[in-house]
Amino acid sequence: MGEFRPVPDVLAYLSGHWRVERTVRDLAVGDRGRFEGTTVFGPLEGGGLLHRESGTFTWRGVARPAERTLRFLPGPGGTAHVRFADGRPFHDLDLTTGRHVVGHPCAADLYRGEFTVRDEDHWRTVWRVRGPAKDLELTTGYARVG
Template identity: 85%
Template sequence: MGEFWPVPDVLTYLGGHWRVERTVRDLASGDLGRFTGTTVFGPLEGGDRGGGLLHQESGTFTWHGVARPAERTLRFLAGPDGTADVRFADGRPFHHLDLTAGRYTADHPCSADLYRGEFTVRDADHWRTVWRVRGPAKDLELTTDYARVG
């Protein structure tokens, strides 16, 4: 088996519960934050898994020694050939996701900053995202490891 694990259908792969650990590095200041929690990929309201998944993440984010509850919601809509279109909770486009090779890079412009995400799948129960954020407002690296629960 190679370094990356091909995923023929991203929605089928992601469905279920995941343990999440994220580090957030501010490359300008050297500050480091951590998020720990869970992500659930469940069917979208009024739809089934074939039409998309609702990504609901919740946990605790610690920054400068202060721990706070944190959550986010995304929508993963079925794309062609086992891919997905990822959208924010309000329906705005975020990025495309194609894990058929086990690895994918996506860009998301946000105002003057550019988010570049690299997605890698290690095996049936482990995957990672690394977002590099560059621009006038941000210089960050966010690394998230997902491990399937159950």
């Protein structure tokens, strides 16, 4: 496990501003896209963090504004319960070993995510999405700002 940095409290680690770079690959047809922007993990009323991501997503040569919001709620032992903006469950997040693998079924598709922490200021996610209409890989690098 030497390549991953253990995180005893995921909410404390994530709190703050992050620069985000994401590549999106459509493995079925070979298209590639890119998202560049920022993510802010700020205090959430009642406890936890509100994750706000905003930036520009470029797909097939067309750049568009993109954003998303998630809620990171306190879990046991320094973990978190991740929820969509509307409160629906997404996945749990346990970075106590510096690495966590999750699955999330979404309609007929299955999302498999791997979260890894490199150091105090860098972490990444890799989501693999498979289903009847999707065959995607999304790789996101986060670098702390400030």
